[in-house]
Every structure is written in structure tokens, then in C-alpha cells.
Amino acid sequence: MAHFKRWLFLLHRWLGIVVCAFFAMWFVSGVVMMYVGYPKLTESERLQHLPPLAADAVLLGPQEALDAAGIAGPLKELRLAVASGGRTVYLAQPADGKGSIVIDAATGTPLRHVDRELAMGSAAAFAGPGVGLVYEGTLDEDAFTHSRALDAHRPLHQVALVDAAHTRLYVSGRTGEVVRDAPRAERLWNYAGAWIHWLYPLRGGALDPYWADIVNWLSILGIAVTLMGTAVGLLRWRFAGRYRSGSRSPYRGFMMRWHHITGLLFAAVTLTWIFSGLMSMNPWRVFDSGAPALRTEAMNGGPLGPPAGAASPQALIAAAGGTVRELHWTRTAGRDLVLARGTALRPTVLDAASAAPTALDADALKAAVARLSSAPVARIEVLNAYDSHYYTREPHTMTGGGDKPLPIWRVVFADEAGTWAHVDPRTGALLNRSDSHRRASRWLFAMLHSWDWRPLLERRPLWDLAMVLLSLGGAALSLTGVVIGWRRLGRKLAPKPAARRIPPFTPSKEHP
Known part of the structure; x- marks a missing residue:
């Protein structure tokens, strides 16, 4: 037993020197991320600009534009907006997944190359009149564009705005759209927040292929060190009786004593956050159920394609009323629709052929969603309020910034994967899908890591107080460990004083 304790103490001591530095960084940067997230262009921001x-x-009408550009076949997406170079364009994405095609809506000419001039035009349209622009060249990836969602837009053009926020825009090298904005304050805070929290210094270089494995194994090492530290702390704490100093802790030095005490107080929250951080990585794809993809084309009643005799863009804009920023053609339940979007996220739903405002038939939509899966529909729940699996977060957070309309349908299928589909009954849009594996991820990551618990989220600043106080406790535990480790390393690595040499005795003439 004594041998086991010795190894337990030694492993915790030396592994903790490295891991406590990461713990401290994760706790401090996590507090920053509560208020400043990784740069993103939310849907609301995109529409406003x-x-x-x-x-x-x-x-040109949609079919005329597609014909003029020589594009035939089914589409995955079709939009009309003032986007590329400040021009009104159709953005078409073929169903074969070959990437977006940009078509000048006035001439039908495809825009095949996004150069400096076009990128500057897009940035000018985004920024609005009177804002100066500085072109900063192209890049494939930098500290603020690691998101895999941007892969389809690389290389990216950088344009700096001469505005009060010193905003940097990233323009797609494929479509010419502005795909990310990053004000200077957001960029600076990210170096102390998401950039360091997610170990993004390892991204984009020689270690990029190993980034996920490094994060995974570092988290596993952190879990092991926390468990060992908890065991050591419990073994050294006197629950009955006290040490000679009168304390229940044997350590007399300030740092050692408070590392012991904070370790006992905050070991559980440290273990929880390190474990849930590991779960955020979906290590070794443990949350992938292998369930077949939902059959969205079957639900929609066939592929998207502008119908013969489709209403003109002018008629659709006039029918929507108000200010329209984007027309989005879609197909659902066998009907061709157009979603006319203004600055609000909720679009006006129009019939694609007549341009008349329309509503989907509930029975037809129920029949359509049943075709999403080969499994039967167990039930359809109508959500009029958010719950633990369908809820909103602040726009800057990892899961925030999207459109979460209400009411919606939760379609529950009777299959082994426990598949759910969330559907907007107003537009017929499939909002997301979930299964038992993804719901496990929701609890093991979102709940344990960000405390996505609605009673707390709905009672801010109670959520803020709990998160900040626990983070400070974890940081105190980690920083005391860093100081202890630094001092111990200093003692071990310091050169040892040379031994004092005693000269040999030489007898004198007086003492033979």
C-alpha cells in the first residue's frame, strides 16, 4: 500500500506540473468565451448587411438565368441577393454537390472568378455607404477562419473596414459573398478566449493533422491527473483529528495548503469540465450512431428546380411587401415556394408560380415528413416553447446565432436510433435531426460544459455567477499547482553547489 501511495503521489506531482498549466488556461479562457465567442457571421447579421x-x-427569371448560364439539372439551393461584387446575383448550388455557381441576375453571365475588384465590391455593399475599405490580400486560413464550414469558400479575401470597430471582412473566393466579419475587439479577445481554449495555435501548421488527437489525449491525461489529485487530497486530509499545526491539511506553506483545499473543493467541477471538453470533440466518433440519413428529397416531393412559369423576381419582391433582402427558392411537400427574407429571420412564404402569400397544408406536411424515414412515425409533438433539446443560446456562443423559430414540430420515429426531426410547419424546412447518440452528446457536452440548463439560462445573471465563481475556483486550484510545480522544477534544475574541497594534510617540520 505504501508503494502504491508513493507512485500515486509522484505521478500526480510530475504530471500535474504540465497539466495544471493547461487547466489554468482553460478556466480563464472559458470565462472570456462566456462573453466573446469565436468570430462568426450570424444569419441575422448577414441579412442586416x-x-x-x-x-x-x-x-432575369430564375429559369432564364440558369438557361443563360448553361446550368441544367436539379438544384440543392437557389437564392437571389445583392451579394457578389455588389451585384444582384443568383447563387445556385447543384444537387450533385459540385459547389455554388454565381450568375449575374441581369445578364445571366456566370461569375467564374472572384478577384480583388469583386471582393471589394462585396465588402462595400456589406459595409454600406461612406465606409472606407483596405484590401489585405487572400489567405487560405488564419486564426479566425479555422471553421470547417468555410472550406467551401477558400481561398478567402481579406478586406479591412475603416470603421469605429476596425472590422475585418472575409469574402468567399468561390461566390464573392462576405462569409465572416471580425471586429478588432473580438479578434483581440479571442486570443485570450476561443483561440487558446481550443488550442488553435496547433491548427494550420505541421501539427494540424494531429490537432484532434492532441486535444483528446491531453484531456484524457487531465482526467487522470484530476482523479489522482482527488485521491491524494482525500488521503492527506484528516477528517477525524488534526495535524500538529492544528490544521486538517498537513501542508504549512500557503501554496501547498491552498492547492490541497481548492483541490478538494473544486475537483468535481474540474473533472466535469475536462471530461465534457473531451466529449465536445466527439472522440473516436462515439456519438455517431450510423443511422441512415433522412430522405429529404422524398419529403420535398422531388428535387428543387424553378417551375415552368415561375413568378418573376419583381413580382415576388412586390408581393412580399416591405424591404426584401433575399429570395430563397425551396421545395417541400411537393410544392414550390419562395421565402422572401427581410432583416427579420422569419420570412414571408410565397407560392413560386403565382407569387401569392401562401400557407402549407398541415395534413400534406405530415404525410411528407413521414417519408423522411423508412421507420414509422411514432408521434408528432408541437413545441410552442423551448425545451431541453430545442432552445436558443446567445449569438456569440458555439450553438447560438441560428434561426430557432416557434412553434415547430418534433417528429419522433420508431427506429432503433431514436430519430427525431425538427420541422418548421410554416416553411416546411427541416431544421435539424437528432438521435439517441446526439442527445447523449447534448447532456455530456452542452449540459456539463456550458451548463445549458434552461432554469439557469433563463435566470441570468444566476448562470453567469455560477459559471464565473466555479471557473475562478478551478483557476485557483490550477494556478497554485502551476506555482508549486514551477518552484519544484526550479529546485530540481538548479545547479548544485560545488562540494568544498579540503586540502590533504601535510606534516610540518615541527610535527613529523
Whole structure:
């Protein structure tokens, strides 16, 4: 037993020197991330910065534009907006997944190359009149564009805005759209927040292929060190009786004593956050159920394609009323629709052929969602309020910034994977899918790591107080460990004083 304790103490001591530095960094950067997230362009921001579509503009109809550009076949997506180079364009994504195609809506000419001039035009349209622009060249990836969602847009053009926020825009090298904005304050705070928290210094270089494994194994090492430290702390704490100093802790030095005490107080929260951070990485794809993909084309009643005799863009803009920033053609339950979007996230739903405002038939939509899976529908729940699996977060957070409309349908399928589909009954849009594995991830990551618990989220600043106080406790535990480790390393690595040499005795003449 004594041999086991010795190895337990030694392993915790020396492994903790490295791991405590990462713990401290994770706790401090996690507090920053509560208020400043990784740069993103939310859907709301994108719509607010899109210039309005002019109802009197001379534009080709969607089928005319596709024919003029020589594009045939089914589509995955079709939008009309003032996006690329400040021009009104159709952005078409073929169903074969070959990437987006940009078509000038006035001439039908495909825009095949995004150069400096076009990128500057897009940035000018995004920024609005009177804002100066500075072109900063192209890049494939930098500290603020590691997101894999941007892979389809690389290389990216950088444009700096001469505005109060010193905003940097990233323009797609494929479509010419602005795909990310990053004000200077957001960029600076990210070096103390998400950039260091997610170990992004390891991204984009020689270690990039190993980034996920490094994060995974470092988290596993952190879990092991926390468990060993908890065991050591419990073994050294006197629950009955006291040491000679009168304390229940044997350590007399300030740092050692408070590392012991904070370790006992905050070991559980440290273990929880390190474990849930590991779960955020979906290590070795443990949350992938292998369930088949939902059959969205079957739900939609066939592939997307502008119907014969489709209403003109001008008619659609006029029918929507108000200011329209984007027209989005879609197909659901066998009907061709157009979603006319303004600055608000909730679009006006129009019939694609007649341009008349329309509503989906509930029975037809129920029949359509049943075709999403080969498994039968167990039930359809109507959500009029958010719950533990469908809820909103602040726009800057990892899961925030998206459109979470209400009411929605939760379609529950009777299959082995426990598949759920969330559907917007107003637009027929499939919002997301979930299964038992993903719901496990919700609890093991989002709940344990960010405390996505609605009673707390709905009672801010109670959530803020709990997160900040626990983070400070974890940081105190970690920083005391860093100081202890630094001092111990200093003693071990310091050169030892040379031994004092005693000269040999030489007898004198007086003492033979």
C-alpha cells in the first residue's frame, strides 16, 4: 500500500506540473468565451448587411438565368441577393454537390472568378455607404477562419473596414459573398478566449493533422491527473483529528495548503469540465450512431428546380411587401415556394408560380415528413416553447446565432436510433435531426460544459455567477499547482553547489 501511495503521489506531482498549466488556461479562457465567442457571421447579421433588392430592377427569371448560364439539372439551393461584387446575383448550388455557381441576375453571365475588384465590391455593399475599405490580400486560413464550414469558400479575401470597430471582412473566393466579419475587439479577445481554449495555435501548421488527437489525449491525461489529485487530497486530509499545526491539511506553506483545499473543493467541477471538453470533440466518433440519413428529397416531393412559369423576381419582391433582402427558392411537400427574407429571420412564404402569400397544408406536411424515414412515425409533438433539446443560446456562443423559430414540430420515429426531426410547419424546412447518440452528446457536452440548463439560462445573471465563481475556483486550484510545480522544477534544475574541497594534510617540520 505504501508503494502504491508513493507512485500515486509522484505521478500526480510530475504530471500535474504540465497539466495544471493547461487547466489554468482553460478556466480563464472559458470565462472570456462566456462573453466573446469565436468570430462568426450570424444569419441575422448577414441579412442586416445585405442591400435591399430593388423591385424595379430589370432581372432575369430564375429559369432564364440558369438557361443563360448553361446550368441544367436539379438544384440543392437557389437564392437571389445583392451579394457578389455588389451585384444582384443568383447563387445556385447543384444537387450533385459540385459547389455554388454565381450568375449575374441581369445578364445571366456566370461569375467564374472572384478577384480583388469583386471582393471589394462585396465588402462595400456589406459595409454600406461612406465606409472606407483596405484590401489585405487572400489567405487560405488564419486564426479566425479555422471553421470547417468555410472550406467551401477558400481561398478567402481579406478586406479591412475603416470603421469605429476596425472590422475585418472575409469574402468567399468561390461566390464573392462576405462569409465572416471580425471586429478588432473580438479578434483581440479571442486570443485570450476561443483561440487558446481550443488550442488553435496547433491548427494550420505541421501539427494540424494531429490537432484532434492532441486535444483528446491531453484531456484524457487531465482526467487522470484530476482523479489522482482527488485521491491524494482525500488521503492527506484528516477528517477525524488534526495535524500538529492544528490544521486538517498537513501542508504549512500557503501554496501547498491552498492547492490541497481548492483541490478538494473544486475537483468535481474540474473533472466535469475536462471530461465534457473531451466529449465536445466527439472522440473516436462515439456519438455517431450510423443511422441512415433522412430522405429529404422524398419529403420535398422531388428535387428543387424553378417551375415552368415561375413568378418573376419583381413580382415576388412586390408581393412580399416591405424591404426584401433575399429570395430563397425551396421545395417541400411537393410544392414550390419562395421565402422572401427581410432583416427579420422569419420570412414571408410565397407560392413560386403565382407569387401569392401562401400557407402549407398541415395534413400534406405530415404525410411528407413521414417519408423522411423508412421507420414509422411514432408521434408528432408541437413545441410552442423551448425545451431541453430545442432552445436558443446567445449569438456569440458555439450553438447560438441560428434561426430557432416557434412553434415547430418534433417528429419522433420508431427506429432503433431514436430519430427525431425538427420541422418548421410554416416553411416546411427541416431544421435539424437528432438521435439517441446526439442527445447523449447534448447532456455530456452542452449540459456539463456550458451548463445549458434552461432554469439557469433563463435566470441570468444566476448562470453567469455560477459559471464565473466555479471557473475562478478551478483557476485557483490550477494556478497554485502551476506555482508549486514551477518552484519544484526550479529546485530540481538548479545547479548544485560545488562540494568544498579540503586540502590533504601535510606534516610540518615541527610535527613529523
